[in-house]
Amino acid sequence: MKSKFLFIASFCFSSILFAQDQDVVIQNIVKEASENSQLEKLGHELLDVVGPRLVGTPEMKQAHDWAVNKYKEWDIPAENQQWGEWRGWKRGITHIDLIEPRVRTLSGMQLAWSPSSGKKPIVAEVVILPEAKDSTNFAKLLSGVKGKLVMISMPQMTGRPDENWEEFATDSSFAKMKEDRNAQSEAWSDRMTKTGYTNRNITEALEKAGAAGIITLNWSRGFGANKIFSASTKKIPTIELSLEDYGMVYRLAEYGDKPKLRLVAESEELGVVPTFNTIATIKGTEKPEEYVILSAHFDSWDGATGATDNGTGTMVMMEAMRILKKMYPNPKRTIIAGHWGSEEQGLNGSRAFVKDHPEIVDNVQALFNQDNGTGRVVNLSGGGFLNSYDYLGRWLEAVPEEITDEIETTFPGIPSGGGSDYASFLAAGVPAFSLSSISWSYWNYTWHTNLDTYDKIVFDDVRSNVILTAIMAYMASEDPEKTSREKRVLPISKRSGEQMTWPEARDATRKGGLD
Incomplete structure (x- = not known):
């Protein structure tokens, strides 16, 4: 019984010491992180x-x-552990200027892995993705994109996020905006369908037809926010414009004002490069x-x-x-x-x-x-x-x-x-x-x-x-x-x-x- 008692007492004492040590470590963690x-x-x-x-x-x-x-x-x-290889690419300067019908520097950037604009800036007129009756008609219209910068995204009718509309608009105005936006989205989807291509492969057709570059808009439903993902073009640059500038350039093209851009989109292909995880160990x-x-x-x-x-x-x-x-x-x-x-x-x-x-x-x-x-x-x-x-x-x-x-x-x-x-x-x-x-x-x-x-x-x-x-x-x-x-x-x-x-x-x- 005495031996059993000593064992229990020793166990309890060890547990108390462990709890005390644990408290000290946790207190030190909190203090270090805070101070x-x-x-x-x-x-x-x-x-x-x-x-x-x-x-x-x-x-x-x-x-x-x-x-x-x-x-x-x-x-x-710590060490870097190689697990694979990837296409090496280096982003350079992106600079986009509207030069006709007036001069203004635009807000935008090239997408990841975009081909370079080359040694000289691209100076070209901007056109909207041709609107066709069907895929056969679209094939005939493709010649019109040669040497042009082509806009392939739907413009947004409002740059205000929905929560901003919900806070300030009347109920009927908010409802009308959403109804109009849905109709616009359906019309743009129909426009794309009639090309015979999808959002994923339309750039291949435009590139093959001699387009000078692609312009996109991937708005993130917030003031000033765009999603920036990767380009699908192989030889010509793809740039993303801000919602505000995309809309302005789109309207200029839509109303026949023949907007022209000067585009610098520098990038460099680096061949095959190794890819890593960094692993640190205590x-x-x-x-x-x-x-x-x-x-x-x-x-x-x-x-x-x-x-x-x-x-x-x-x-x-x-x-x-x-x-x-x-x-x-x-x-x-x-x-x-x-x-x-x-x-x-x-x-x-x-x-x-x-x-x-x-x-x-x-x-x-x-x-x-x-x-x-x-x-x-x-x-x-x-x-x-x-x-x-x-x-x-x-x-x-x-x-x-x-x-x-x-x-x-x-x-x-x-x-x-x-x-x-x-x-x-x-x-x-x-x-x-x-x-x-x-x-x-x-x-x-x-x-x-x-x-x-x-x-x-x-x-x-x-x-x-x-x-x-x-x-x-x-x-x-x-x-x-x-x-x-x-x-x-x-x-x-x-x-x-x-x-x-x-x-x-x-x-x-x-x-x-x-x-």
Whole structure:
């Protein structure tokens, strides 16, 4: 009995000491994140100095090297791991001027991977996509685009987002605008259908017919916001104009004023270049072959600097790693930060990592991913893992209430089939969780737009996410139990009426943009 009593007393005393140590570590994490934050500096170096991080560009490689060197400053080993190859491309200067019927510099830019305008500026008249009776008639009209800049997008009848109309317009005026806009969209769709082509392949026909360049509009339903994606032309440049300037030039062409532009769209093809993930590691002491992964994609589109997609997610994981190294230098389990390449083209970096590193994937305790803007985390799902509440609940209890009070949890949840890099790991059965944040008008104003810049970052929210991530990583590392990977029985899909199935693991596109 005495021996049993001593054992129980010793166990209780050890538990008390562990709880005290845990409290100290958590307090130190919160204090470091709050009083010695490096987020603003990281944001400046990544976004202002390096800039956008389109896969295959020199800036993407510069970002990978910057991250490795930054981790080295913090005494955290890191390396760039090649997983594939991509079409190399370098963005140069875009300058667009209206020169007839009056002179004005326009707001716009070339799309990613756009061919160059050449050694001399293109000076050409602007015409609208020919309106044809049918595909045969369109083939005859194509000769009219030779040597011209062709507008291939529908102009917007209003540059005001719907919420602005809803706030200020009369109900009847708002309803009429939406009705007119729907009719305009249907008419433009019919116009495209009668060409015999689609939005995806119309540029090929125009390029073959001798067009000097393509002009597009991909408005993001917000003041001044355009989505900036990739060009589909092979030899002639594709430029995106702002809604305001696109509309003006379109009207000039429509009314017969024969607008003429002077276009400089410099770019350089760089051949085939390697693509990487940056992997940073804090080695575990007791269970080094088990892993906690902090996950964020490193690449971006290049209409702006990729501040909220996914500069903020990158900064959260880097800052969390810095703090963990300082306050928790000898973790029980190995903690990895994965900065994935080419997420924007299909989760390629993370899919490659899952395929190439089964020894890590099979032993992941938990993965935390952040990739939807600058806002504080407000949603956490169990991802379809039956017992996820048990361990996520334990870990969340250690996070300050002012952070967890904002978070709505869903257990056991359902697995995501895509959208961000945690889905690559979920498909392999890894307990991988998305730290989903409040919107801050992300989808309209910064997601893949020309406005995704440093000034849109809400640093108080990002600091909150750093504290959450660092504490969750610490708790996952220290947890005496291995997380369960038991999956729930998935429900019937409301959309298809069929039994939902767990997403299947897929390999990456290892050679991109090379066809």
